[in-house]
Amino acid sequence: MKLGYINYLNCYPLYYEMMEKRPVSGVQLIPGYPSELNEMMRNEELDISPVSSAAYADIQDEVMILPEFCLGSVGYVRSVILVSNVPIEDLDGKTIGLSRASQTSVVLLKSLLKQYYHIDPIYQPSDPLPVLRDLDAALIIGNEAMTRNPEAVPYVYDLGDLWLRKTGFPVVFAVFVVRKKAMREQPETLKAIISSYHKSLGCLETERDIFIRKAGEKYPNIAYDISTYFRLIKYEFTQELKDALRFYFSVAGASGFLRQVNTLEFIPDSI
Numbered sequence: 001m002k003l004g005y006i007n008y009l010n011c012y013p014l015y016y017e018m019m020e021k022r023p024v025s026g027v028q029l030i031p032g033y034p035s036e037l038n039e040m041m042r043n044e045e046l047d048i049s050p051v052s053s054a055a056y057a058d059i060q061d062e063v064m065i066l067p068e069f070c071l072g073s074v075g076y077v078r079s080v081i082l083v084s085n086v087p088i089e090d091l092d093g094k095t096i097g098l099s100r101a102s103q104t105s106v107v108l109l110k111s112l113l114k115q116y117y118h119i120d121p122i123y124q125p126s127d128p129l130p131v132l133r134d135l136d137a138a139l140i141i142g143n144e145a146m147t148r149n150p151e152a153v154p155y156v157y158d159l160g161d162l163w164l165r166k167t168g169f170p171v172v173f174a175v176f177v178v179r180k181k182a183m184r185e186q187p188e189t190l191k192a193i194i195s196s197y198h199k200s201l202g203c204l205e206t207e208r209d210i211f212i213r214k215a216g217e218k219y220p221n222i223a224y225d226i227s228t229y230f231r232l233i234k235y236e237f238t239q240e241l242k243d244a245l246r247f248y249f250s251v252a253g254a255s256g257f258l259r260q261v262n263t264l265e266f267i268p269d270s271i
């Protein structure tokens with residue numbers, strides 16, 4: 001089975017067990033930016049992967065969602081930010097760079113600015129770590145949002161925090177999906193991956209110090225406290241986060257930024 005891995009600190013807690021301790025037999029790990037994994041999932045090059053929640057709208061007919069895991073935040077997340085040379089209210093008609101690594105946060109930012117700020121900026125794709133000199137503002141996600149950046153920026157907005165304050169909802173940035181075909185053909189491998197994710201999250205509690213140290217060794221450029229970050233990211237796909245995801249899809253669908261998602265299709269208990 002080909003299993004995607006978001007090559008960011010945020011995904012590490014679910015993969016610690018299989019990357020640092022016991023590989024899951026029959027599984028080939030494919031690392032990438034979220035947008036790359038989204039694309040590979042669309043092209044049937046991956047069987048199971050975290051994907052941007054926004055990408056689920058495109059592939060909803062071919063996949064099912066793992067009901068227990070997600071990458072989310074209730075408010076402040078730290079790794080999804082809008083950096084800007086002007087206050088957010090003044091971005092009408094201004095140019096905003098959008099990290100090519102992202103899909104969920106791109107749609108989230110566009111929905112927020114359209115529906116809640118009533119402003120209409122010019123968007124352009126940008127490198128994951130953009131040069132702000134050529135832009136008025138930029139959306140940055142993942143590790144790139146947490147590396148020490150020598151460029152001083154007057155305004156930094158945390159999009160998890162902003163979304164909660166404007167809408168009252170948390171954010172689910174990524175969901176874990178499996179192709180229906182792979183689920184039918186290799187249920188045992190799927191179960192082994194799910195079990196490894198559970199064990200991994202268990203290790204985050206039982207051997208926290210070594211876990212955090214290894215995460216820091218894998219991603220040495222992170223400028224923030226990793227232990228705190230692993231508390232900000234929500235890995236358990238709670239009912240509150242499922243409702244938040246439905247809300248996100250309703251806003252993004254109504255804004256015309258995503259295909260409508262009417263139901264979240266989860267894998268059955270009896271795989």
Ligand SMILES: C=C(O[C@@H]1C=C(C(=O)O)C=C[C@H]1O)C(=O)O
Nearest residue numbers: 034052079102103104105142173
């Ligand atoms: C919290 C994050 O969530 C992410 C944001 C994503 C997106 O915007 O499409 C996708 C996966 C996650 O990596 C982050 O990148 O820091």
